[in-house]
Amino acid sequence: MMYTxxxxxxxxxxxxxxxxxxxxxxxxxxxNKYLAYLLFTLSILFLNYVLELEGSYTSYPFLRFFDDxxxxxxxxxxxxxxxxxxxxxxxxxxxxxxxxFIPFAFSAVLHIINDLDSIAGIYTIPESAFFLIQILSxxxxxxxxxxxxxxxxxxxFMIRHLKDSQxxxxxxxxxxxxxxxxxxxxxxxLTGIFLNYDISSTMRVVALFGTFIIHWTAYMGIYKxxxxxxxxxxxxxxxxxxxxxxxxxxxxxxxxxEEYRESITADNLYFQKLExxxxxQHIYTDSTLNREKVAERLGISPGYVSQIVNTxxxxxxxxxxxxxxxxxxxxxxxxxxxxxxxxxxxGLESGFTSKTTFYKxxxxxxxxxxxxxxxxxx
Numbered sequence: 001m002m003y004t005x006x007x008x009x010x011x012x013x014x015x016x017x018x019x020x021x022x023x024x025x026x027x028x029x030x031x032n033k034y035l036a037y038l039l040f041t042l043s044i045l046f047l048n049y050v051l052e053l054e055g056s057y058t059s060y061p062f063l064r065f066f067d068d069x070x071x072x073x074x075x076x077x078x079x080x081x082x083x084x085x086x087x088x089x090x091x092x093x094x095x096x097x098x099x100x101f102i103p104f105a106f107s108a109v110l111h112i113i114n115d116l117d118s119i120a121g122i123y124t125i126p127e128s129a130f131f132l133i134q135i136l137s138x139x140x141x142x143x144x145x146x147x148x149x150x151x152x153x154x155x156x157f158m159i160r161h162l163k164d165s166q167x168x169x170x171x172x173x174x175x176x177x178x179x180x181x182x183x184x185x186x187x188x189x190l191t192g193i194f195l196n197y198d199i200s201s202t203m204r205v206v207a208l209f210g211t212f213i214i215h216w217t218a219y220m221g222i223y224k225x226x227x228x229x230x231x232x233x234x235x236x237x238x239x240x241x242x243x244x245x246x247x248x249x250x251x252x253x254x255x256x257x258e259e260y261r262e263s264i265t266a267d268n269l270y271f272q273k274l275e276x277x278x279x280x281q282h283i284y285t286d287s288t289l290n291r292e293k294v295a296e297r298l299g300i301s302p303g304y305v306s307q308i309v310n311t312x313x314x315x316x317x318x319x320x321x322x323x324x325x326x327x328x329x330x331x332x333x334x335x336x337x338x339x340x341x342x343x344x345x346x347g348l349e350s351g352f353t354s355k356t357t358f359y360k361x362x363x364x365x366x367x368x369x370x371x372x373x374x375x376x377x378x
């Protein structure tokens with residue numbers, strides 16, 4: 001009884017934490033949404049296990065349609081997507097994401113076909129097709145025992161592309177925990193298949209470790225501020241800005257951007273990272289740069305990007321980026337290497353998209369037109 005209670009708590013916590021990550025502007029990003037999907041998948045696996053322990057599949061055989069799907073095949077996929085969405089676009093864009101879902105889709109279709117025969121009795125698989133089903137089952141087995149280790153190992157190689165050491169430590173830790181869980185589940189399952197060994201007690205331990213991952217993610221991800229690093233904003237978010245209805249499993253975000261302003265200061269780690277991206281990687285030279293692209297790089301939502309910039313600089317995101325572009329043009333004007341460049345070419349080189357926006361931004365920052373500034377700087 002106590003054991004299933006622990007599993008039920010983990011199921012509930014995984015669902016709520018996943019919804020929180022998806023709903024909140026502090027945590028919501030392409031990377032973190034895959035972490036939320038990973039938590040949902042873990043919750044489904046625990047729910048299946050609880051239903052099995054309670055004998056629900058015997059009482060309600062049709063639940064087997066839900067149980068027989070190999071949800072575990074989604075865990076390494078979501079872990080991998082969580083990692084590659086935290087690295088630069090060049091590496092990420094080389095990945096063909098849909099390919100990683102093929103093993104899960106194949107497994108689901110194969111099991112549903114079998115269940116339509118053995119459980120639903122909708123049709124009977126002809127004897128002539130048994131050999132084909134056996135071949136497909138063998139392919140499924142090979143996929144499970146090779147795909148999971150392959151993708152987990154490949155994910156480890158992807159982690160090296162992360163630049164931020166603190167971020168890398170967080171990602172390495174959570175990927176290690178998930179990898180250990182999956183390898184333990186895989187080894188235990190194979191032991192039961194080939195040695196005809198009763199694995200029920202071992203699976204209980206593996207499941208218990210899985211609940212630890214959900215609890216640890218909740219603690220380290222939120223309370224230790226790894227998913228979003230602004231501690232004061234998160235405290236404000238947790239205490240005042242989020243209403244969680246536990247009975248309905250619904251999350252309602254009541255906050256507005258202005259409510260976080262007092263807690264955002266110039267030492268905000270996301271803002272510091274944005275400053276480094278501008279000063280060292282010169283991301284402003286990308287003429288297509290927008291809030292969404294910056295949010296991807298920082299691992300936060302576009303709205304939170306605007307909120308940080310507005311609160312700390314007192315200006316909007318576009319003007320913030322244009323300031324760096326203007327500074328780049330000013331450096332070009334004073335650099336003899338660019339003496340053959342005309343002013344518009346310098347502006348375009350710095351990321352401006354047109355003469356109008358270039359001249360307008362330059363006048364706003366310096367109080368002079370580019371021509372006036374060039375003449376006075378000689």
